Amino acid sequence: MIVFLDCEFTDLLHPELLSLGLVTLDGREHYCELDLATEIGKARVKASSDFVRHGGVLDFRGLVPDSTVTELEIGRRTGEWILGLARESGTRIEIAFDYIVDYELLEYAIRDSIPDSGLWERVREVVSPVNVNVLTGTIDGEIAAEECFRGLGKRGLHRHHALADALALRAAYIAVKNKALLHKSP
Numbered sequence: 651m652i653v654f655l656d657c658e659f660t661d662l663l664h665p666e667l668l669s670l671g672l673v674t675l676d677g678r679e680h681y682c683e684l685d686l687a688t689e690i691g692k693a694r695v696k697a698s699s700d701f702v703r704h705g706g707v708l709d710f711r712g713l714v715p716d717s718t719v720t721e722l723e724i725g726r727r728t729g730e731w732i733l734g735l736a737r738e739s740g741t742r743i744e745i746a747f748d749y750i751v752d753y754e755l756l757e758y759a760i761r762d763s764i765p766d767s768g769l770w771e772r773v774r775e776v777v778s779p780v781n782v783n784v785l786t787g788t789i790d791g792e793i794a795a796e797e798c799f800r801g802l803g804k805r806g807l808h809r810h811h812a813l814a815d816a817l818a819l820r821a822a823y824i825a826v827k828n829k830a831l832l833h834k835s836p
Contacts, residue, residue, distance in 0.1 A: 651674065651675070651735060651736075651739045651741055651742075651743050651744065652674070652675045652743075652744040652746050652780070652823075653672050653673065653674050653675075653732070653735065653743055653744065653745055653746065654672065654673045654674075654675075654746045654747075654782075654816045654817075654819045654820040654823065655670070655671070655672055655745050655746065655747045655752050655753065655756060655816060655819075656670075656671050656747070656748075656752055656812045656813075656815035656816040656819060657669065657670050657671075657751070657752040657755045657756065657812055658670075658702070658707050658810065658811070658812045658815075659702075659751065659755060660694050660697045660698045660699065660702060661697065661698060661699035661701075661702065662699070664697065665751050665754075665755060666694050666697060666755075667684065667694075667721075667724065667755045667758070667759055668683065668684050668694060668698075668702070668707065668708075669681070669682065669683035669684065669711070669717075669811070669812040669813075670682050670683075670724060670728060670755070670756060670759065670812055671811070671812035671813035671814070671815065671816035671817075672728070672731070672732075672745075672816060673813070673816045673817050673819075673820050674735065675820065675824075677820075678735075679813060679816075679817075680727070680728065680731045681714045681717045681812065681813040682717055682719050682723065682724040682727055682728060683711055683712075683714075683717050683718055683719070683724075683812070684718075684719070684720075684721060684724060685718045685719060685720055686708075686711070688720060688721070690720075690721050691721075695708065705810065706808065706809075706810045707810045707811075710807070710808055710810060710811040710814075713805075713806050713807060713811065714813060721759075721762075722762075722763050722764065723763070724759050724763070725758075725759035725760040725761070725762060725763025725764070725769070726760075726763040726764055726769065728756065728759060728760055728763075729760040729763060729769045729770065729772075729773045730769075732745075732760075732773050732776070732777060733772060733773060733776065736776035736777075742776055742777065742778055743776055743777045743778070744777075744778050744779075744780045745777050745778070745779050745780065746780045746781075746782045746819065746823065747779070747780070747781060747782070747783075747819075748781065748782060748783035748786055748787065748819055749783070750781065753779045757770065757774075760773050782819070782823055785822075785823060785826045785827070786819055786822035786823050786826060787822075788826055790822075790825050790826050790829050791822035791823070791825060791826045792822065793825070794818075794821045794822045794824070794825030794826070795818035795819070795821055795822045796818075797821065798817055798818040798820075798821035798822075799814065799818055802814050802817060802818075
């Protein structure tokens, strides 16, 4: 099973998680965003780059019902969702990303969610990180991602929303994989 990941975070030099989106190949979605009214949320807004504060990232919050949670809840909910997928599928979960920091933030969120609970250790046993940028960063992948973003406007989702970006990554992956299968010689 493959799951596509994207995160939004404070800045490139000192990234701290703001939101996290995951989408399975068959379209199931998981999304959490940090409650900016908490002390941690306020500190992360203050630490955010101008692009994050004024370029749309923070403007796209509140678009997914029941997704605003504390920092600890992001990790707990995400870890439990991944473990549920692994139980259901009976296989390892490939976590596909196009930027390594996204996977690192996923790991930190789960690891730090419930100290000493072993949640990250259980998740780590069932996941394999996979950087798919070499596939999805192609022209065909970029075209598919752009088409996906256009369609997501109907849901109010846009580029730089973690769930939208995870969906676009999925669309890019599917397009490139399908094209490769069409051109595969017998």
